[in-house]
Amino acid sequence: MAKILLIEDDKAVADSLSFVLQRKNHEITHATNTISAKHELGSKSFDCAFIDVWLGEEDGLEFLADNGELFSETPFIVISGGGPGRTLENVTARADAYGAVRMLFKPFEDTELLDALSLALESGKG
Amino acid sequence: MQPAQIIQNYALQILAAQTASVIVLITFLTLDTPLLWSIVSALAAGIIVLTLCLIQVRGKRQPSAWHDVTQSELLSAIRDAQIGYTILNAAGEILYAPQSVNGLLGLPEGDDLTGRVWFEIDHEKKSHKDARRQIWNEIIEGSSPWSGIIRWVGENKDKRYFDCTVCPVAKDRMILVAIDRSDRIRASRQLQDREKLNNYILNNIPVSITLHDMNRKIIYSNNYIPERIGQSASDIIGKDPGQILHNSTVGVLSDMYAQMLRTKKPVEGRTLSITEGKMAGTHWLLFMYPVFKKGKMEQTLVVSLDRTERVRLAQEKEAFSKKLFETQKIEAVNKFAGGLAHELSNLLHPAGVYARALKAEPDLPDREKYLGHINTAVLKAGEILRRTLSISRFDEDAPRPVDLSAFMKDLVAYANDIAPQGLNYKILYPGHPLSVLADDTGLRQVMMNLMNNASDSQGNSGDIILTLGKGGTPPQTTGMTPISAGPFAWIDVTDTGEGMDDNIRTQIFEPFFTTKRKGEGTGLGLPVVQGIVTRWGGIVTVDTSLGKGSTFRVWIPLSQSQPQKGKKDT
Numbered sequence: 001m002a003k004i005l006l007i008e009d010d011k012a013v014a015d016s017l018s019f020v021l022q023r024k025n026h027e028i029t030h031a032t033n034t035i036s037a038k039h040e041l042g043s044k045s046f047d048c049a050f051i052d053v054w055l056g057e058e059d060g061l062e063f064l065a066d067n068g069e070l071f072s073e074t075p076f077i078v079i080s081g082g083g084p085g086r087t088l089e090n091v092t093a094r095a096d097a098y099g100a101v102r103m104l105f106k107p108f109e110d111t112e113l114l115d116a117l118s119l120a121l122e123s124g125k126g
Numbered sequence: 127m128q129p130a131q132i133i134q135n136y137a138l139q140i141l142a143a144q145t146a147s148v149i150v151l152i153t154f155l156t157l158d159t160p161l162l163w164s165i166v167s168a169l170a171a172g173i174i175v176l177t178l179c180l181i182q183v184r185g186k187r188q189p190s191a192w193h194d195v196t197q198s199e200l201l202s203a204i205r206d207a208q209i210g211y212t213i214l215n216a217a218g219e220i221l222y223a224p225q226s227v228n229g230l231l232g233l234p235e236g237d238d239l240t241g242r243v244w245f246e247i248d249h250e251k252k253s254h255k256d257a258r259r260q261i262w263n264e265i266i267e268g269s270s271p272w273s274g275i276i277r278w279v280g281e282n283k284d285k286r287y288f289d290c291t292v293c294p295v296a297k298d299r300m301i302l303v304a305i306d307r308s309d310r311i312r313a314s315r316q317l318q319d320r321e322k323l324n325n326y327i328l329n330n331i332p333v334s335i336t337l338h339d340m341n342r343k344i345i346y347s348n349n350y351i352p353e354r355i356g357q358s359a360s361d362i363i364g365k366d367p368g369q370i371l372h373n374s375t376v377g378v379l380s381d382m383y384a385q386m387l388r389t390k391k392p393v394e395g396r397t398l399s400i401t402e403g404k405m406a407g408t409h410w411l412l413f414m415y416p417v418f419k420k421g422k423m424e425q426t427l428v429v430s431l432d433r434t435e436r437v438r439l440a441q442e443k444e445a446f447s448k449k450l451f452e453t454q455k456i457e458a459v460n461k462f463a464g465g466l467a468h469e470l471s472n473l474l475h476p477a478g479v480y481a482r483a484l485k486a487e488p489d490l491p492d493r494e495k496y497l498g499h500i501n502t503a504v505l506k507a508g509e510i511l512r513r514t515l516s517i518s519r520f521d522e523d524a525p526r527p528v529d530l531s532a533f534m535k536d537l538v539a540y541a542n543d544i545a546p547q548g549l550n551y552k553i554l555y556p557g558h559p560l561s562v563l564a565d566d567t568g569l570r571q572v573m574m575n576l577m578n579n580a581s582d583s584q585g586n587s588g589d590i591i592l593t594l595g596k597g598g599t600p601p602q603t604t605g606m607t608p609i610s611a612g613p614f615a616w617i618d619v620t621d622t623g624e625g626m627d628d629n630i631r632t633q634i635f636e637p638f639f640t641t642k643r644k645g646e647g648t649g650l651g652l653p654v655v656q657g658i659v660t661r662w663g664g665i666v667t668v669d670t671s672l673g674k675g676s677t678f679r680v681w682i683p684l685s686q687s688q689p690q691k692g693k694k695d696t
Binding site: 017 | 479
């Protein structure tokens with residue numbers, strides 16, 4: 001069982017991700033914006049974090065760029081469904097630069113999600 | 127006759143009588159006639175002479191006779207009338223010319239003209255003098271009177287014009303009478319020059335001017351239209367406009383003509399686009415004026431302004447605006463595609479998750495709930511797609527004149543019927559009719575959208591004010607320019623909600639941008655509104671500040687024509 005922080009503003013997406021992860025007995029903490037995410041990261045420790053790029057008026061990648069230290073102990077996976085100026089190449093390049101374990105583009109298979117989580121948990125152990 | 131002359135005449139008559147008496151007395155005394163007889167005879171002779179003189183003078187002073195006008199009086203009158211005369215021989219040499227001729231010809235007083243050839247005297251060019259000589263010879267040979275205008279050039283090249291008549295009175299005697307017509311001829315020349323100038327102006331201004339009789343036949347035309355159809359102005363005189371242009375153009379002219387006949391007033395500013403015949407592709411602005419003579423309408427003046435170039439420029443401008451609009455649209459499409467991808471992926475991902483789960487475990491607990499999630503996602507995606515279509519739809523009703531006040535009255539009555547308790551929409555009318563170019567369905571969608579937004583921002587309570595007006599130009603706050611140059615009517619939708627900061631204000635017309643809570647808005651409402659209004663040539667702008675509410679203004683091009691009665695929104 002892993003402790004996972006899910007940073008996602010869209011309730012339906014968050015629910016569906018939680019649905020898959022909870023069925024694998026992982027513990028999910030859901031943050032809908034960066035302020036809440038900061039708070040959670042400051043008060044608890046997580047084995048992995050999932051971060052959406054388009055967070056309403058906020059940008060998940062900007063959040064990573066400005067708060068890299070918060071993720072020094074927590075491996076993270078970036079999720080994106082695209083958006084204006086947010087092409088696959090562009091988002092992948094930036095996510096790599098910030099040290100994301102993997103990049104997932106919605107919609108994706110559950111196995112992709114779980115594989116990415118395994119990879120993150122392994123990298124976290126190191 | 128002067129009194130001094132009369133006295134002088136009488137004195138002469140008395141002197142003549144005395145002389146007669148003295149002669150008779152001396153004669154009789156010489157003949158040794160007795161003295162008494164001699165004196166009596168002398169007196170008798172004096173009385174006879176005096177009586178004869180008196181009889182003669184009285185005869186001359188008959189008031190009905192004209193012979194008492196002296197020759198000098200006559201000539202003086204002729205001189206005063208600026209009439210000169212000379213007597214010439216066949217060679218044209220002056221035999222006699224009164225002094226007054228010098229004044230008339232501008233020659234120094236005292237110059238003796240006798241013996242000079244008349245047509246050599248002035249400073250006219252040699253070629254002209256030669257021509258005069260030729261004419262003179264022809265007159266002499268023909269021995270018949272001649273009349274004509276002779277130009278006389280002075281020492282300073284100043285010119286005088288004489289109306290001349292040459293009368294042969296004998297084989298070698300001609301009388302030349304010259305009347306000074308310089309003033310009249312100069313005036314006539316000026317008139318001709320002015321007429322030439324007027325014609326030059328009329329034929330070179332980019333306007334067609336035609337004058338028609340009451341049968342509408344052309345009685346005058348400047349060159350503007352004839353040149354364009356490869357004819358001369360005289361070719362179209364007497365013709366009907368329909369014969370020259372094309373029958374399809376006559377309708378507009380006939381309407382104008384009928385109105386002018388009815389009102390007896392000018393009919394101004396009618397447009398005419400010619401689509402057939404030699405003038406096809408030209409556009410005109412027509413003015414028709416009645417011409418009255420002694421209070422009766424006798425002619426029609428038609429002034430036609432060629433607007434072809436202007437229309438072409440306007441069409442080019444419109445094409446350019448459309449291109450600019452398309453460019454803006456491509457940019458918008460890029461943004462839109464990103465937004466659409468984001469929205470749909472957020473819907474598709476959960477649907478995929480639950481579908482896979484149900485496939486793996488058909489009897490999953492909460493099966494119904496997950497199926498419901500899938501269904502909701504599909505319906506939401508459908509809604510986004512429908513709105514996407516309404517942003518880009520081009521098959522909507524063509525804009526037509528809409529009576530804005532009447533339309534808004536109906537719409538607000540409907541909106542108030544379905545509004546939550548405590549929410550009221552109120553209209554401030556402009557006090558004059560407003561006819562705009564829009565389509566009912568689109569306008570309803572635009573207004574309902576803005577009114578709902580205003581209602582949301584006020585927590586669905588209080589008054590939402592809708593103000594109708596016209597005039598002004600849209601502010602450049604949206605980064606877009608309306609296709610139409612105006613004039614515009616506008617509808618303001620004013621709320622007293624939270625208002626927006628600059629950051630939000632600049633994004634509200636972008637697709638998928640929303641300030642509403644997740645699940646409440648698609649972020650497509652305002653882009654759809656903007657899309658509809660820009661298709662009419664208008665634009666939506668917003669005036670807002672944080673904490674003070676917002677006013678959305680829908681700018682719609684004013685229509686030149688009135689809405690058709692009875693055709694209401696359905």
